Amino acid sequence: MLKTSNLITRRDWLANTAAIACGSVAHQAIANSAKPVKTKSVAAIVSIYEQGTHADVLIGKILEGWKQDGGAGPALKLASLYVDQFTDKDMSRKMAARYNVPIFDSIENAVTVGSDRIPVDGVISIGEHGDYPFNEKEQQLYPRRRFFKEITDTFKKYGRVVPVFNDKHLGPVWSDAKWIYNRAQKMNVPFMAGSSLPLTYRxxxxxxxxxxxxxxxxxxxxxxxxxxxxxxxxxxxxxxxxxxxxxxxxxxxxxxxxxxxxxxxxxxxxxxxxxxxxxxxxxxxxxxxxxxxxxxxxxxxxxxxxxxxxxxxxxxxxxxxxxxxxxxxxxxxxxxEERPEPSHPHFAYLLKAIEGMIHTGRPSYPVERTFLTGGILDRALTSRVLNGKKLMTPELSIQYQPVDYPHAPVPELTSYDTRSSVE
Known part of the structure; x- marks a missing residue:
C-alpha cells in the first residue's frame, strides 16, 4: 500500500471543498499557524531549461526568489532536477552548480534524489518547450504522459505518494490527458495542473x-x-x-x-x-x-x-x-495580463498555488478545470481537421465544484506581492 502520510485523499479533499469555497484556500491552515513554516523539498522534471521557459520562471523562483533577484521566495527547496533535453541555451547546469542541486539522468533518480526512498515533499513536472514533434492537429507532443508515468511508477516502487503539479494541460492529446487523470485518481495523488493566466492580474x-x-x-x-x-x-x-x-x-x-x-x-x-x-x-x-x-x-x-x-x-x-x-x-x-517584469510575475502566483498544495497535501483548486478545458481544446482541434464537424463529447461530462481561489491583486506596475503563500 502506498503511504500518503500528512496528505489527504481525493475523497477527503472533495469533502472539504465547501469550506474552501467559502473563502479559505488550501494553505490557510498553515498561513494562520503560529508555528514556523518548514521549507518543503521538491523534485523538478522539465523538458528544457532555458531563460524565459516555464522551467525558468517557475523553478527559477524556487532557486532565486519570487522576483528571481535573490530576494524572498517560496517556502520550497529544489532537491533535484531531471532535464529531458539539453539545448545550446541550457541554464540547468549553471543553475544546478550555483545552488548545489543534483541533476539526474532519470526521472526515478530525480524523485528519489538518488536514494532508495522518496525524500521529497512534491514533484513539479514541466513538459513545455523543447524539440518535440507535432501531430496532424498541430498539437506539440510534449512528454507529459511519460513524465507522469515515470513519476508515479516511482511512487509505486517506493511506496509513497507526494503532490504533483503538471504544467499547462494534461495531454495535450485527450488519450494522454485521460490516462494521467485516471492514474492520479487511482493512486490518490494530490494533483494540480494548468495555466498561469487564471492566477494573473486582471x-x-x-x-x-x-x-x-x-x-x-x-x-x-x-x-x-x-x-x-x-x-x-x-x-x-x-x-x-x-x-x-x-x-x-x-x-x-x-x-x-x-x-x-x-x-x-x-x-x-x-x-x-x-x-x-x-x-x-x-x-x-x-x-x-x-x-x-x-x-x-x-x-x-x-x-x-x-x-x-x-x-x-x-x-x-x-x-x-x-x-x-x-x-x-x-x-x-x-x-x-501577461507582464514580463519583474520576471513574469503571474508565474509567481501560480507557484504560490503549487506551494500551498505541497505544504498541505491539498490541491489549491480542482485539477478537473484543466482536465475539462484540455478536453475542449483537443475536441475543438479535432473538429478543425474534420472541417468544423460538431463532435458530441460524452467523455467531457466532467463535474467539479469550483473554489474561490484568489488571483493576483492589482499592484503597482513595477512590483507585486512577494509574501510566501504559507507565511
Missing part, C-alpha cells in the same frame, strides 16, 4: 461571485491554437465556472473558421455586444479588421447545463480577455 478587476447568473460569455485569445488555446480556455473557464449550478461538463464542441465563424455573430448565436466588449479589452496588432484575420478560429461548445461556450482565437490581437453578460447588466470584460 485589468480591470472583475468581481464575479460564486453562483452568479451569467447569461453569456465570450473569450478572446491569440497566438497558436494549441499552445495558447489552453491559456485562453482556462481564463474563460475560471470565470464561467462561477455561474449558478456549475460545473457539469460539456455536451459537444466544434471549431469554426472563415464565414462560418463570423456567421455566429451575424445570426445572433454569439451576442455581438458581448463579443465587442471582449474585443475592446485586448490590444490589437495594427489596424487589421478582425474579419480579415485569415487564421482566426472559434471554439464553440455547449455545456451540459445549456450554457454556450464561446472562445475566439484571433491573430489580430495580442492578449487574452473574457467578457461576461450578467443577468440584468451590460456586458463587462477583463484582460488577463
Amino acid at each position: 485589468k480591470p478587476e472583475l468581481k464575479v461571485p460564486m453562483g452568479s447568473e451569467i447569461e453569456a460569455a465570450v473569450g478572446i485569445g491569440y497566438s497558436g491554437l494549441d499552445i495558447y488555446g489552453i491559456h485562453a480556455l482556462e481564463s474563460y473557464q475560471c470565470l464561467v465556472e462561477r455561474r449558478r449550478g456549475a460545473e457539469k461538463g460539456v455536451k459537444w464542441a466544434q471549431c469554426l473558421q472563415g464565414d462560418e465563424m463570423w456567421n455566429t455573430l451575424d445570426s445572433g448565436i454569439v451576442p455581438k455586444d458581448v463579443f465587442n466588449t471582449a474585443l475592446a479589452a485586448v490590444p490589437k496588432r495594427g489596424n487589421v479588421n478582425v474579419r480579415e484575420d485569415s487564421d482566426a478560429a472559434l471554439f464553440l461548445f455547449k455545456y451540459n447545463d445549456g450554457f454556450l461556450g464561446v472562445q475566439f482565437m484571433l491573430q489580430s490581437v495580442n492578449r487574452t480577455s473574457v467578457a461576461l453578460k450578467l443577468k440584468g447588466q451590460k456586458p463587462i470584460a477583463t484582460q488577463f
Whole structure:
C-alpha cells in the first residue's frame, strides 16, 4: 500500500471543498499557524531549461526568489532536477552548480534524489518547450504522459505518494490527458495542473461571485491554437465556472473558421455586444479588421447545463480577455495580463498555488478545470481537421465544484506581492 502520510485523499479533499469555497484556500491552515513554516523539498522534471521557459520562471523562483533577484521566495527547496533535453541555451547546469542541486539522468533518480526512498515533499513536472514533434492537429507532443508515468511508477516502487503539479494541460492529446487523470485518481495523488493566466492580474478587476447568473460569455485569445488555446480556455473557464449550478461538463464542441465563424455573430448565436466588449479589452496588432484575420478560429461548445461556450482565437490581437453578460447588466470584460517584469510575475502566483498544495497535501483548486478545458481544446482541434464537424463529447461530462481561489491583486506596475503563500 502506498503511504500518503500528512496528505489527504481525493475523497477527503472533495469533502472539504465547501469550506474552501467559502473563502479559505488550501494553505490557510498553515498561513494562520503560529508555528514556523518548514521549507518543503521538491523534485523538478522539465523538458528544457532555458531563460524565459516555464522551467525558468517557475523553478527559477524556487532557486532565486519570487522576483528571481535573490530576494524572498517560496517556502520550497529544489532537491533535484531531471532535464529531458539539453539545448545550446541550457541554464540547468549553471543553475544546478550555483545552488548545489543534483541533476539526474532519470526521472526515478530525480524523485528519489538518488536514494532508495522518496525524500521529497512534491514533484513539479514541466513538459513545455523543447524539440518535440507535432501531430496532424498541430498539437506539440510534449512528454507529459511519460513524465507522469515515470513519476508515479516511482511512487509505486517506493511506496509513497507526494503532490504533483503538471504544467499547462494534461495531454495535450485527450488519450494522454485521460490516462494521467485516471492514474492520479487511482493512486490518490494530490494533483494540480494548468495555466498561469487564471492566477494573473486582471485589468480591470472583475468581481464575479460564486453562483452568479451569467447569461453569456465570450473569450478572446491569440497566438497558436494549441499552445495558447489552453491559456485562453482556462481564463474563460475560471470565470464561467462561477455561474449558478456549475460545473457539469460539456455536451459537444466544434471549431469554426472563415464565414462560418463570423456567421455566429451575424445570426445572433454569439451576442455581438458581448463579443465587442471582449474585443475592446485586448490590444490589437495594427489596424487589421478582425474579419480579415485569415487564421482566426472559434471554439464553440455547449455545456451540459445549456450554457454556450464561446472562445475566439484571433491573430489580430495580442492578449487574452473574457467578457461576461450578467443577468440584468451590460456586458463587462477583463484582460488577463501577461507582464514580463519583474520576471513574469503571474508565474509567481501560480507557484504560490503549487506551494500551498505541497505544504498541505491539498490541491489549491480542482485539477478537473484543466482536465475539462484540455478536453475542449483537443475536441475543438479535432473538429478543425474534420472541417468544423460538431463532435458530441460524452467523455467531457466532467463535474467539479469550483473554489474561490484568489488571483493576483492589482499592484503597482513595477512590483507585486512577494509574501510566501504559507507565511
